[in-house]
Amino acid sequence: MPRIHEKRVIDTKQIVSDIIKYALLTIGALILFFPFLWMLTTSLKTLSEAIATPPVWLPRAPQWVNYAVVWNMKPFMRYIMNTVICCICHVAGVVVFSVLGAYAFSMYSFRFKGFFFTLFMLTMMVPGELLIIQNYITIQKMHLMDTYIAVFLPTLASGFYIYMLREHFMQMPPSLFKSAKVDGTSNWRFLWRVMVPMNRNTIFTIAILSFIGQWNAFLWPELVTRTDATKLVSSGLIAFRSEASSNVQYMMAGSCIVLIPMIVFYAVFNKQIINGVGGGGIKG
Amino acid sequence: MEITLKNLTKKFDSVTAVDHVSLTIPDGKLTGLLGPSGCGKSTLLYMLSGLTNVTEGSIFFGDKDVTVEAPDKRNIGLVFQNYSLYPHMTVEENIAFPLGNRHGKDRMNARQKHEAACRVAELVQIQDLMNRKPKQLSGGQQQRVAIARALVKQPDVLLLDEPLSNLDARLRMEMRQEVRRIQLESKVTTVFVTHDQEEAMSITDTIVLMKKGVVQQQAPAREIYMNPSNAFVASFLGNPPISFLDAKVAGGQVALDAGQGFSVSGVADGAYSLGIRPEAWVPGHAFHVKVEHVEMRGQDQIVTFKLNGVQVRATLDAEYQANVGETISLDLRTNRCYFFNPETGVRV
Numbered sequence: 210m211p212r213i214h215e216k217r218v219i220d221t222k223q224i225v226s227d228i229i230k231y232a233l234l235t236i237g238a239l240i241l242f243f244p245f246l247w248m249l250t251t252s253l254k255t256l257s258e259a260i261a262t263p264p265v266w267l268p269r270a271p272q273w274v275n276y277a278v279v280w281n282m283k284p285f286m287r288y289i290m291n292t293v294i295c296c297i298c299h300v301a302g303v304v305v306f307s308v309l310g311a312y313a314f315s316m317y318s319f320r321f322k323g324f325f326f327t328l329f330m331l332t333m334m335v336p337g338e339l340l341i342i343q344n345y346i347t348i349q350k351m352h353l354m355d356t357y358i359a360v361f362l363p364t365l366a367s368g369f370y371i372y373m374l375r376e377h378f379m380q381m382p383p384s385l386f387k388s389a390k391v392d393g394t395s396n397w398r399f400l401w402r403v404m405v406p407m408n409r410n411t412i413f414t415i416a417i418l419s420f421i422g423q424w425n426a427f428l429w430p431e432l433v434t435r436t437d438a439t440k441l442v443s444s445g446l447i448a449f450r451s452e453a454s455s456n457v458q459y460m461m462a463g464s465c466i467v468l469i470p471m472i473v474f475y476a477v478f479n480k481q482i483i484n485g486v487g488g489g490g491i492k493g
Numbered sequence: 494m495e496i497t498l499k500n501l502t503k504k505f506d507s508v509t510a511v512d513h514v515s516l517t518i519p520d521g522k523l524t525g526l527l528g529p530s531g532c533g534k535s536t537l538l539y540m541l542s543g544l545t546n547v548t549e550g551s552i553f554f555g556d557k558d559v560t561v562e563a564p565d566k567r568n569i570g571l572v573f574q575n576y577s578l579y580p581h582m583t584v585e586e587n588i589a590f591p592l593g594n595r596h597g598k599d600r601m602n603a604r605q606k607h608e609a610a611c612r613v614a615e616l617v618q619i620q621d622l623m624n625r626k627p628k629q630l631s632g633g634q635q636q637r638v639a640i641a642r643a644l645v646k647q648p649d650v651l652l653l654d655e656p657l658s659n660l661d662a663r664l665r666m667e668m669r670q671e672v673r674r675i676q677l678e679s680k681v682t683t684v685f686v687t688h689d690q691e692e693a694m695s696i697t698d699t700i701v702l703m704k705k706g707v708v709q710q711q712a713p714a715r716e717i718y719m720n721p722s723n724a725f726v727a728s729f730l731g732n733p734p735i736s737f738l739d740a741k742v743a744g745g746q747v748a749l750d751a752g753q754g755f756s757v758s759g760v761a762d763g764a765y766s767l768g769i770r771p772e773a774w775v776p777g778h779a780f781h782v783k784v785e786h787v788e789m790r791g792q793d794q795i796v797t798f799k800l801n802g803v804q805v806r807a808t809l810d811a812e813y814q815a816n817v818g819e820t821i822s823l824d825l826r827t828n829r830c831y832f833f834n835p836e837t838g839v840r841v
Contacts (some may be wrong), residue, residue: 384577392591393565
């Protein structure tokens with residue numbers, strides 16, 4: 210399109226409203242950022258600095274040794290690895306189940322389709338905490354207690370993600386499917402060669418949201434993991450709290466350690482996360 | 494592959510979209526399914542493809558009854574109005590996609606697929622666009638890709654659903670010649686659906702004109718235009734359209750306005766609906782009419798006047814001086830006039 214020559218008019222109202230807007234946003238950002246900043250500085254303080262009143266803002270000499278101490282108190286590396294493994298399995302499972310579920314509900318017609326879809330949707334109305342007892346008994350009876358599988362199995366099929374993906378699948382022009390059928394394309398090939406690549410943004414959003422969900426999961430992993438071999442960072446941190454007892458600076462250092470992978474994750478997928486939560490989230 | 498339809502019927506609940514259609518679509522020819530929207534022409538095409546199932550009747554491809562055969566077993570190529578290209582694949586991947594569905598001994602390796610894709614790409618003249626994505630192509634180019642994809646598996650029948658309706662006027666002219674050329678070169682039996690009479694008349698070997706699910710006439714373009722079987726066929730074809738007026742025939746004389754008329758032979762006495770093609774009128778002396786409107790088209794002009802109280806259009810040479818309000822004298826070429834039964838619309 211040709212660029213239209215714009216007359217520049219200084220709009221005072223606009224500038225004032227911009228200033229107010231950015232000021233409020235800055236204050237909000239600072240408030241949100243403050244706990245993280247406090248965590249970071251405290252993790253580098255000595256005990257007396259950490260519990261001093263009035264509070265000491267910055268350590269006189271950064272106590273990097275805190276990190277070494279904490280790293281050796283608990284197998285944090287193990288926790289992080291456990292979490293990463295569970296997250297990857299969880300994401301892979303969620304993506305596969307969502308894709309298959311959404312494909313069936315959008316492209317196939319079968320008996321009781323509406324009924325089954327409603328059932329899937331109803332699962333969204335049940336709070337996860339309500340299911341814990343049932344899931345716990347199931348996992349125990351399957352002798353899966355204290356395994357990775359126990360951590361991610363109950364949340365593999367998600368009504369919400371199936372719904373979200375189905376909506377996107379249903380927006381595809383039906384002629385694509387028909388044209389593929391005329392060419393003898395199998396449902397399986399059409400799904401993976403056409404549907405999935407064409408909806409990769411949505412699927413990526415689902416992967417990211419489910420990754421974050423699994424990483425932040427606390428109550429369920431805490432219940433089904435018992436040993437350091439399977440514990441995730443969230444419950445590992447809780448276990449560490451009792452050992453660190455009142456050493457606030459160690460607590461903060463531990464928290465910083467478990468936060469690092471998530472920060473890296475956010476840094477790498479920043480754009481997709483904003484798209485996913487902002488766009489895909491609302492749309493879904 | 495000759496296609497034979499026997500009593501083919503499609504009902505959607507209470508609506509009959511295609512009503513007992515029996516016809517033969519000739520082998521290796523380009524057949525146009527023509528009709529106003531909602532006449533059942535697309536439904537008929539989709540029944541040929543197998544995507545829409547048949548309520549009654551049967552479809553034969555050659556000697557083989559394919560009425561209940563699945564779409565992929567019919568060896569057809571289908572091009573949709575919106576082209577339905579896969580947006581994430583390149584042109585070559587799009588064209589070769591149907592070949593990837595082959596299994597067993599028909600399985601093709603990457604080189605064979607590439608060669609097959611290149612062969613059809615050359616036919617539709619898109620060999621330079623093989624690495625582009627559909628988004629980077631113009632409408633006409635996308636159409637070519639869609640045709641190439643339909644042709645790559647060497648189908649017995651090529652079905653085109655309103656293939657040119659998404660293109661602008663100039664491109665449509667170009668592409669319809671291309672469709673014709675591709676069809677002639679590939680010699681594939683082709684059926685295409687259109688609501689554009691000019692499109693159908695210009696490139697088809699034979700036209701099947703439909704109305705409300707019923708075939709009105711099947712004939713080559715010249716034949717269907719010159720020899721319409723009923724008033725609907727006569728009115729649907731031709732631009733500007735044919736004019737109808739009530740006429741009485743008595744003793745071989747057709748009486749029109751104010752004592753004006755002409756003589757005919759072989760038409761029994763009685764009341765008729767008389768259809769006069771605009772080009773039936775030529776400058777002359779027999780009819781004196783008052784010009785109401787003149788529409789200049791360049792190569793000719795459409796002159797409107799009243800005859801028997803009905804508006805009649807005539808296409809006259811552009812050089813002929815016709816001014817609004819003046820009276821002009823015209824002759825009528827009676828071979829472009831048709832008599833229809835006023836009740837049934839059937840030609841007499």
